[in-house]
Amino acid sequence: MSIVLLVVLVGIAVWVIGAYNGLIAAKNQTVNALKQIDVQLKRRHDLIPNLVKSVQAAMDFEKDTLQAVIAARNTAVNAAAGLDTQHVAATAKAEAALTASLGKLFALAEAYPQLTANANMKQFQEELTSTENKVAFARQLYNDTATSYNTKQQQFPTNLVAGMANAAIAELWEIEDQAEKAVPNVEFRRGA
Amino acid sequence: MNLFEQQAANRRKSRLLIAGFFLFFAWLGLGGDWLLYQATVVNGEPGGYRHVVPWGGIVMAGIAMLMVWNIRRTGADKVLSSAGAWAIETPESPAERQLVNVVEEMSVASGLPAPTLYIIDDPDPNAFVTGQDPARSHLAVTQGLLDLLDRDELQGVIAHEMGHVKNEDMQLMTLVAGLAGAIALLADGTGRILFRGSRHGVRLGGGGGGRGGKKGGGLIVIVLVLWLISWLLAPLVTRMLALAISRKREYLADAMAAQFTRNPLALASALDKIEKQPLPTKAIKHGVAHLCIADPLGWKATRNPGITGELFSTHPPMAIRVARLKAMGFQEAKKGS
Numbered sequence: 181m182s183i184v185l186l187v188v189l190v191g192i193a194v195w196v197i198g199a200y201n202g203l204i205a206a207k208n209q210t211v212n213a214l215k216q217i218d219v220q221l222k223r224r225h226d227l228i229p230n231l232v233k234s235v236q237a238a239m240d241f242e243k244d245t246l247q248a249v250i251a252a253r254n255t256a257v258n259a260a261a262g263l264d265t266q267h268v269a270a271t272a273k274a275e276a277a278l279t280a281s282l283g284k285l286f287a288l289a290e291a292y293p294q295l296t297a298n299a300n301m302k303q304f305q306e307e308l309t310s311t312e313n314k315v316a317f318a319r320q321l322y323n324d325t326a327t328s329y330n331t332k333q334q335q336f337p338t339n340l341v342a343g344m345a346n347a348a349i350a351e352l353w354e355i356e357d358q359a360e361k362a363v364p365n366v367e368f369r370r371g372a
Numbered sequence: 373m374n375l376f377e378q379q380a381a382n383r384r385k386s387r388l389l390i391a392g393f394f395l396f397f398a399w400l401g402l403g404g405d406w407l408l409y410q411a412t413v414v415n416g417e418p419g420g421y422r423h424v425v426p427w428g429g430i431v432m433a434g435i436a437m438l439m440v441w442n443i444r445r446t447g448a449d450k451v452l453s454s455a456g457a458w459a460i461e462t463p464e465s466p467a468e469r470q471l472v473n474v475v476e477e478m479s480v481a482s483g484l485p486a487p488t489l490y491i492i493d494d495p496d497p498n499a500f501v502t503g504q505d506p507a508r509s510h511l512a513v514t515q516g517l518l519d520l521l522d523r524d525e526l527q528g529v530i531a532h533e534m535g536h537v538k539n540e541d542m543q544l545m546t547l548v549a550g551l552a553g554a555i556a557l558l559a560d561g562t563g564r565i566l567f568r569g570s571r572h573g574v575r576l577g578g579g580g581g582g583r584g585g586k587k588g589g590g591l592i593v594i595v596l597v598l599w600l601i602s603w604l605l606a607p608l609v610t611r612m613l614a615l616a617i618s619r620k621r622e623y624l625a626d627a628m629a630a631q632f633t634r635n636p637l638a639l640a641s642a643l644d645k646i647e648k649q650p651l652p653t654k655a656i657k658h659g660v661a662h663l664c665i666a667d668p669l670g671w672k673a674t675r676n677p678g679i680t681g682e683l684f685s686t687h688p689p690m691a692i693r694v695a696r697l698k699a700m701g702f703q704e705a706k707k708g709s
Contacts, residue, residue: 216480303466309523310473317481320634325483 199338203345206329210350213322214265217353220315221260221275227311228253228282234304235285238295242288249285252278265326268351275315282308287366319353326350375630375700382624386617390544393613397436397551400606401429403599410592432554439557440550444504451502455655457490457512467518474527475511481632482534487511494655497521497646500664501533502542509537514653521642528629528639529665535628536663541621545663548617552610559606612683619688626693630700640697647690661686 232246239246252274259274286305295301332338333347405426412423463469472489479486487501490512497517503509511533521529536542602609630636646666653668661668667687682689 213483216483220480303469306466306470306473310477313473313477314480317477317632321481321483324631 196341199341200345203329203332203338203342203347206325206332207345207347210265210322210326210329213318213325214263214268217315217318217322218260218263220311220318221256221271224278224311224315225253225257225260227308228278231304231308234301235289235295238292239289242285245281245285245288249278249281252281265350266348268353272353279312282312323352326352375627375636378627378696378700379624379631382620382627386620386624389613389617389620390548393548393551393610393617396602396606396609396613397432397555398429399599400555400602401432402426403595403602404428407592407596407599432558435557436551436554439553440547443546443550443553452490452510452512455492455512456494457492460489460491470523471513471518471526474523474530477527478530478534478632481531482538482628484509484534484537487534487537489513491515491518492655494653495519496651496653497649498653498656498664498666498668499529499533500656501536502663503537504543504546506537506540509542514655516649517646520645520649524633524635524638525642525645527633528635528642531629531632532625532639532665533663534632535625536621538628539621539624541625542663544621545614545618548614552607552614555610556607559603615684615686618686622687623693623696626697627700630697636697636700640694640701643690643694643697647694666690 228249232249236246256271256274256278259271263271289295329347330349333342333349405423405428408423408428412421460468460472463472468491475489476486485507487503487509488511490510492498492512492514494514495516497514497520499511499513499517501509501511511530513529517529518526626636626639629639633639643666653664653666656664656668664687667685687693
């Protein structure tokens with residue numbers, strides 16, 4: 181009888197170790213995925229001043245838009261400094277604002293044929309498209325990984341071990357900014 | 373079914389097939405051992421050979437491991453050089469730059485390091501991935517693929533290949549190929565040995581009924597007959613199982629692509645375009661067919677009507693792949709198209 185009890189206790193201990201290690205692994209994967217977003221965000225932040233410089237000469241009349249892009253970029257750089265799995269919302273909001281301002285810039289650039297036809301500009305657009313894609317995919321991977329971590333923490337019986345493992349619910353990267361969710365208002369202006 | 377449900381279903385089905393494959397392999401080896409055990413230990417003459425250690429199973433496993441080792445050894449380099457692939461060191465044209473960017477994007481999305489990139493000079497669109505380690509994989513695309521697809525479709529195809537890398541399909545199919553190869557080799561050579569052995573078995577089983585002194589005679593006969601039939605059919609059965617596993621992994625890679633890009637319709641559109649190209653991909657040898665996006669044999673293989681065509685191809689029918697991707701994109705496939 182005591183052997184049966186011993187086997188049961190050993191079994192429970194083995195399970196506890198496995199569950200605890202699983203939670204630690206999931207947490208570290210989540211943190212890693214967040215750091216990958218950081219890498220892509222930095223790339224994006226570095227690319228933007230170059231973009232603005234290259235279109236400044238041609239798009240002289242659109243100073244407001246260009247300044248808005250630079251301002252949004254600086255806000256985003258500051259917000260990204262405090263990024264961790266419990267504080268995602270501020271960075272998400274700043275990046276969304278930056279995306280919106282970039283969208284306005286590219287919509288306006290359509291009206292400047294010397295920009296749209298330029299081969300260098302096309303290459304720049306490809307680089308920016310790729311950077312935006314990478315940010316999006318890094319965000320997506322983080323959300324997938326964080327969801328899996330959160331699910332593990334909340335499901336029974338792993339949730340019994342969650343306290344011991346210092347598991348905390350990771351914040352998902354959501355689109356908070358109402359402006360990005362709103363339909364963009366497109367104005368058609370004559371001439372340049 | 374949404375993409376996560378499809379992933380779970382495909383994983384489950386392929387696990388069942390793999391388990392079946394291993395069980396069949398074990399049955400071929402250990403079944404013979406059990407019969408020999410019955411013949412020499414339970415019913416044998418004292419002082420004769422006693423078959424206690426399952427040498428049959430051990431030898432088969434050993435041969436299989438040798439074959440796996442051989443396949444791994446001759447792996448990536450041979451495949452790539454035989455296809456005439458040249459590596460991209462620095463991208464020269466905008467198209468190459470775009471390809472490099474797309475591959476980098478997919479490595480971010482999948483969480484894997486970027487594979488070494490190769491281009492194959494073949495006008496037929498195709499792509500494959502190879503390498504025994506997710507950290508050191510090689511991805512090759514044909515010039516035809518680059519010319520045919522737009523950016524989103526190319527992204528879908530690359531995502532499909534990265535899905536293969538993430539699922540370690542190369543290792544799985546190498547293992548399956550090694551086991552199947554061992555069986556084919558042994559089935560060939562042991563034909564004669566089995567014929568001699570079956571006479572022993574007949575004496576064992578047939579004599580049991582008459583003399584009544586042999587133990588378990590009826591069961592032994594049944595097992596013997598089943599075992600011999602298994603060996604006769606073994607090359608066919610293992611080939612069909614291996615191809616079924618390959619097809620399930622293709623569906624799974626499609627679902628992984630949908631997860632990475634969140635754009636299953638782009639991959640569906642790419643597959644549609646690739647399917648419309650009837651020519652086979654001459655540059656890709658049949659050995660890596662299971663790692664390609666589309667069957668390199670072209671229409672010849674995938675257009676075979678009926679069940680025999682489907683059972684013996686490495687890739688599922690394109691129409692069903694497109695339909696499942698469209699289902700992931702919540703769009704009903706048009707009936708009859």
